[in-house]
Amino acid sequence: MGDDPGRLLLEFSEAVRGYISVSRLTRVLPCSPARVLIVNETVSYRRLAKTQVGKVDGVLEIGSSFGECTQILTKHAAAVIGIDNSQELVEESRRRYPFCRIELLNCFQDPLQLQRLCSQLQDRCENFKIFVDIGGERSSTAVCRILVLLDEVVRGSLCAPCLVVVKCKSLSAAAAASCDERATICNLLDWWHRCAAPTSTRQQRKWGISREHG
Numbered sequence: 001m002g003d004d005p006g007r008l009l010l011e012f013s014e015a016v017r018g019y020i021s022v023s024r025l026t027r028v029l030p031c032s033p034a035r036v037l038i039v040n041e042t043v044s045y046r047r048l049a050k051t052q053v054g055k056v057d058g059v060l061e062i063g064s065s066f067g068e069c070t071q072i073l074t075k076h077a078a079a080v081i082g083i084d085n086s087q088e089l090v091e092e093s094r095r096r097y098p099f100c101r102i103e104l105l106n107c108f109q110d111p112l113q114l115q116r117l118c119s120q121l122q123d124r125c126e127n128f129k130i131f132v133d134i135g136g137e138r139s140s141t142a143v144c145r146i147l148v149l150l151d152e153v154v155r156g157s158l159c160a161p162c163l164v165v166v167k168c169k170s171l172s173a174a175a176a177a178s179c180d181e182r183a184t185i186c187n188l189l190d191w192w193h194r195c196a197a198p199t200s201t202r203q204q205r206k207w208g209i210s211r212e213h214g
Contacts, residue, residue: 006021007019007020007021008020008021026047026051028051028052028054029052029163031127031162031163032162034160034161034162034163034164035162035163035164036163036164036165036166037052037163037164037165037166038166038167038168038171038172038175039165039166039167039172040167040168040169040172040173041167041169042167044167045069045131045133045165045167046068046069046072048131048165049069049072049073049076049131049165050072050076052129052163052165053073053076053077053129054076054077054127055076055077055078056078056125056126056127057076057077057078057125057126057127057128057129058077058078058079058080058120058121058122058124058125058127058128058129059073059077059079059080059081059121059128059129059130059131060080060081060083060117060118060121060128060129060130060131061073061080061081061082061083061130061131061132061133062083062107062130062131062132062133062134062146062150063083063084063132063133063134063135064082064083064084064089064090064093064102065084065089065093065133066089066092066093066096067082067092067093067094067096067097067100067102069082069131069133070082070093070097070100070102071096071097071099071100073131074097074099074100074101077125077129078124078125078126079120079121079124079125080100080101081101081102081103081117081120081121082100082101082102082103083102083103083104083105083107083114083117084102084103084104084105085104085105085106085107086104087104090102090103090104103117105117107146107149108145108149111149111152111153114149114150114153115153118153118154118157119157122157122159123159125159127159127162127163128154128159128160128161128162129161129162129163129164129165130150130161130163130164130165131164131165132146132147132150132164132165132166132167133166133167134146137169138168138170139170140168140170140171140174140195140196141195141196141197141198143166143168143170143171144171144192144195144196145196147164147166148196150164170195171195174191174194174195175191178191
C-alpha cells in the first residue's frame, strides 16, 4: 500500500503501475451465495450495474425506463434484456440507445414471455442477474409482487439468479431498520410478510390480495 494508507499501488505490468485511492475501490461480490441487494436511490443502483456485472453475465432489467441503466449494463455484461410496460418509454429508450435490447412487456399480463426472456439469458450466459427498478417511490408491496413473480418464473431453473438488485426507497428503509451489523435482515420471513402486505383497501381490491394472508 506504500507510505499513504489511503492509496493502493496497482501494478498491471513491470512498466505500468500507479496509485489509486482506496475510497474509489468497490468490492466485487462472488456469485455464491446468491444475494439480494436493496438500494434507495439511482446513484447506488447504477454503481452496482457498473461494478457487479461482468462479461460472463446475462442480465434482465425490469423497469428499463429511458434506458440509462440498460446501456450501462449492456457495456459490462455478455447479454442484457431490458423490459418496460410503457410503449412510449420503450420507443424512446430504443431511439436513445439503439445498441440495447429493450422489450415491451407487462410481466403480470404475460409471465410466459417473461420466462422465455429469462431462459434466453440463462442459456447464453454463465451467470444470471436481475436488476429491478419499477419506480423508487413505489410501495414495498408493489415491488414485492414483482419479486414474487420473478421467483415463480425462475424457480427450479438450472440457472437461478446469483444476484438480484432492487431499487425501492420504502423497501430499503424497511431493510435498514431490520438489519444486523452484517447488513443481513433479521427474521426474514416476518419482515417479508410485513413488506408484502397491502397497505390499503384499494391495493387489496386491485391485486386481489388479503391483508391477513399477504
